[in-house]
Amino acid sequence: MPRPAPSKADRLKAVRARIAAIEAGGTGAFGVLPFGDARIDAAFPAGGLPLGRWHETVGEGLEAETGAVATAFTAALISPLAQRGAVVWVMRRDDLYAPGLAGLGFPAERLIQVLARDEAEALSALEDALGTAGVAAAVCEAEGADLTAGRRLQLACERHGATGVLIRRRPFGGPARGAGPAGALSGSLCATRWRVASAPSEPEAGAPASLLGPPRWLVALERCRGGRTGEWLMEKNDGAHPLRLVADLGDRELAPAQPVRLVG
Amino acid sequence: MRRLAAVDEAAAAQGLFAGQKATDAAALAPDLVTADAEPAADAAALTALADWCVRFSPAVALDLPDGLFLDITGVDHLWGGEAAMLKDLCQRLAWNGLPVRAAVADTPGAAWALAHFTETGTIAPPGKAWPLLAPLPVQALRLSPPAAAQIARLGLITVERLARLPRDQLTRRFGREVVLRLDQALGRAEEALAFRRPPTPWFARLAFAEPISAPEDLARVSRDVADQLCARLDAEGQGARRFELAFHRLDGKAQRLGVGLSLPGREAARIARLFAPMLETVDPGFGLEAVTLAASEIEPLSARQQRLDAGREIAPEEGLAPLADRLSNRLGEGRVWRAEPFPSHVPERAVERRPPLSPPSPSSPATPDAGAGGWDPDRPRPVRLFRRPEPIEDVLAPVPDDPPRRFRWRGRMHRVTRAEGPERLAEEWWRLADFDEVETSHVRDYYRVEDEAGARFWIFRAGLYSAETPARWWLHGLFG
Numbered sequence: 001m002p003r004p005a006p007s008k009a010d011r012l013k014a015v016r017a018r019i020a021a022i023e024a025g026g027t028g029a030f031g032v033l034p035f036g037d038a039r040i041d042a043a044f045p046a047g048g049l050p051l052g053r054w055h056e057t058v059g060e061g062l063e064a065e066t067g068a069v070a071t072a073f074t075a076a077l078i079s080p081l082a083q084r085g086a087v088v089w090v091m092r093r094d095d096l097y098a099p100g101l102a103g104l105g106f107p108a109e110r111l112i113q114v115l116a117r118d119e120a121e122a123l124s125a126l127e128d129a130l131g132t133a134g135v136a137a138a139v140c141e142a143e144g145a146d147l148t149a150g151r152r153l154q155l156a157c158e159r160h161g162a163t164g165v166l167i168r169r170r171p172f173g174g175p176a177r178g179a180g181p182a183g184a185l186s187g188s189l190c191a192t193r194w195r196v197a198s199a200p201s202e203p204e205a206g207a208p209a210s211l212l213g214p215p216r217w218l219v220a221l222e223r224c225r226g227g228r229t230g231e232w233l234m235e236k237n238d239g240a241h242p243l244r245l246v247a248d249l250g251d252r253e254l255a256p257a258q259p260v261r262l263v264g
Numbered sequence: 265m266r267r268l269a270a271v272d273e274a275a276a277a278q279g280l281f282a283g284q285k286a287t288d289a290a291a292l293a294p295d296l297v298t299a300d301a302e303p304a305a306d307a308a309a310l311t312a313l314a315d316w317c318v319r320f321s322p323a324v325a326l327d328l329p330d331g332l333f334l335d336i337t338g339v340d341h342l343w344g345g346e347a348a349m350l351k352d353l354c355q356r357l358a359w360n361g362l363p364v365r366a367a368v369a370d371t372p373g374a375a376w377a378l379a380h381f382t383e384t385g386t387i388a389p390p391g392k393a394w395p396l397l398a399p400l401p402v403q404a405l406r407l408s409p410p411a412a413a414q415i416a417r418l419g420l421i422t423v424e425r426l427a428r429l430p431r432d433q434l435t436r437r438f439g440r441e442v443v444l445r446l447d448q449a450l451g452r453a454e455e456a457l458a459f460r461r462p463p464t465p466w467f468a469r470l471a472f473a474e475p476i477s478a479p480e481d482l483a484r485v486s487r488d489v490a491d492q493l494c495a496r497l498d499a500e501g502q503g504a505r506r507f508e509l510a511f512h513r514l515d516g517k518a519q520r521l522g523v524g525l526s527l528p529g530r531e532a533a534r535i536a537r538l539f540a541p542m543l544e545t546v547d548p549g550f551g552l553e554a555v556t557l558a559a560s561e562i563e564p565l566s567a568r569q570q571r572l573d574a575g576r577e578i579a580p581e582e583g584l585a586p587l588a589d590r591l592s593n594r595l596g597e598g599r600v601w602r603a604e605p606f607p608s609h610v611p612e613r614a615v616e617r618r619p620p621l622s623p624p625s626p627s628s629p630a631t632p633d634a635g636a637g638g639w640d641p642d643r644p645r646p647v648r649l650f651r652r653p654e655p656i657e658d659v660l661a662p663v664p665d666d667p668p669r670r671f672r673w674r675g676r677m678h679r680v681t682r683a684e685g686p687e688r689l690a691e692e693w694w695r696l697a698d699f700d701e702v703e704t705s706h707v708r709d710y711y712r713v714e715d716e717a718g719a720r721f722w723i724f725r726a727g728l729y730s731a732e733t734p735a736r737w738w739l740h741g742l743f744g
Contacts, residue, residue: 115600198744212683
């Protein structure tokens with residue numbers, strides 16, 4: 001008796017599952033870190049920030065040199081992971097200030113800081129850290145990872161499911177490497193890329209209007225493998241996830257070069 | 265008055281001796297060539313020689329002005345006995361043009377006496393130094409010149425006659441020193457030698473019949489010597505935190521490499537791998553004749569039980585401790601750390617850098633908001649703190665002690681929309697040597713400000729507000 005032909009939907013499902021398996025490198029997924037808000041989580045293929053992958057955060061203008069906003073956002077993004085293991089932070093400039101990270105709710109006692117001398121050393125330290133059991137996440141401040149470096153980072157992530165974040169940061173006074181292949185954002189192999197800018201804060205209820213509220217960020221998800229892009233206004237939060245959605249700024253294919261300051 | 269400090273063999277043959285007046289010597293030998301004594305240079309040369317001698321034993325002590333003590337306990341078998349070792353040592357020194365007297369004995373005192381007053385190469389069998397020491401003059405006991413002269417006046421010429429006297433009489437007549445020196449020579453009293461480096465029984469050595477210099481040979485012998493030492497560490501259940509690998513060159517120089525481990529270890533493969541990237545810095549010169557590996561900071565390390573599910577087992581080099589070791593050995597000391605709260609309100613001093621895997625100190629809280637010793641959550645700090653605060657210009661701060669309305673940083677004007685402060689931080693006067701050095705100009709009033717784009721800065725005014733002098737403002741960090 002001939003078997004009934006599978007429906008189109010079933011075949012599509014099977015193909016999708018195979019693609020997902022190929023994309024995960026054949027080792028199986030390492031789970032996701034949901035933001036706890038459907039409006040953000042819906043942008044990702046599996047309902048949250050994929051773990052065991054590496055991501056990029058990018059600042060703008062002067063931020064490309066100071067990297068402060070990207071640092072604060074990254075710390076908030078990965079601080080839930082710090083409960084699962086150590087976090088290695090590879091720097092090229094010795095200006096990361098642990099009390100500031102602790103103030104953002106990041107467990108500084110889980111943080112191992114590494115000061116590299118140059119770009120190659122920073123990327124190799126990141127790769128080394130990502131391939132280490134017991135490291136939940138590793139962060140690296142570098143100008144960028146080209147295709148080879150990106151592939152190596154991905155392989156390192158898949159060994160024990162560590163999550164990497166590359167904060168794209170130019171050395172002070174150094175030339176922009178925008179023209180080269182490593183500086184080009186499109187060629188990168190990252191799972192997601194976040195473009196972050198600061199946004200005016202809103203004082204807490206009852207506080208005088210002249211005081212600072214919790215930090216807010218204008219976050220654009222520029223690239224998301226297997227998912228959608230998006231743009232949100234997020235705020236530092238003391239709840240389940242350290243980031244809280246304030247406003248959804250709509251899905252776009254590409255973020256504008258200069259993000260519009262919508263909330264004041 | 266100029267005196268001779270030292271004479272060479274030719275001069276001694278003419279009847280000159282150390283301590284002679286220079287004019288007398290010149291009269292005896294009119295063509296005498298003299299050079300000014302340089303005790304500091306002599307000491308430096310002796311120190312260099314001590315470092316060279318580390319190839320024979322890791323424990324070398326200086327005996328100024330012209331002697332060295334080598335503790336060869338447990339290392340002579342590497343040469344096949346004390347006699348062979350002593351011969352090798354003397355031969356090598358002779359090749360380098362250094363006349364030497366040497367002896368082997370149970371105690372430093374006895375060895376000194378035999379080296380100075382018997383023919384070179386004397387070896388006192390274990391526990392049988394006395395027959396050799398007895399006929400020596402009392403000067404062999406390393407006595408101070410006044411004590412030696414007094415004893416000689418009494419006719420006590422040999423060590424044997426001195427040792428026959430009752431001890432209480434000796435002490436009464438010549439002081440504690442004589443008895444102590446006698447006891448030290450005979451092994452009845454301990455003598456503490458100041459070794460150039462701590463003596464470590466954890467020492468392995470490989471000598472090569474043919475000098476080596478190829479990089480792959482260096483890698484191979486560093487692995488071999490690590491195997492040798494680690495096998496011993498393993499057998500005794502010990503692990504070490506520091507390893508020092510030394511390559512000894514034909515010309516007498518040694519090239520040293522060191523690695524540190526964050527947790528004590530004894531895996532030869534891992535230690536050799538840590539050394540591997542440094543081997544290219546070794547300059548073999550005309551060739552390397554020996555390699556030594558010394559381990560220090562030894563701690564007991566029990567063998568680990570292999571897990572049953574070996575298939576899923578994490579390879580030892582994939583753990584956090586080896587990562588910390590790899591990174592700190594590759595990047596250098598002080599480039600891998602964990603930040604820990606330090607009780608100081610000065611921002612630059614509030615962070616203490618600790619080794620990455622050190623246990624948290626008891627004073628530091630597990631969570632940052634536990635107060636007491638930790639960083640105060642009510643005093644927000646930036647995520648980026650500039651090592652040197654950057655000046656900001658065009659600061660408009662009309663009201664004293666109010667935050668500025670606008671400022672210019674790196675050529676861009678920032679209009680302040682929200683601000684918090686001031687938080688006044690003064691220097692820690694109790695750390696100054698002199699209380700009068702405390703100045704109000706070192707007071708800093710910190711403000712946390714936000715510009716219209718939402719960027720958050722940590723700025724401060726140096727010094728107290730004053731109507732006459734314009735305030736100087738600085739940017740110290742970014743909140744992000």
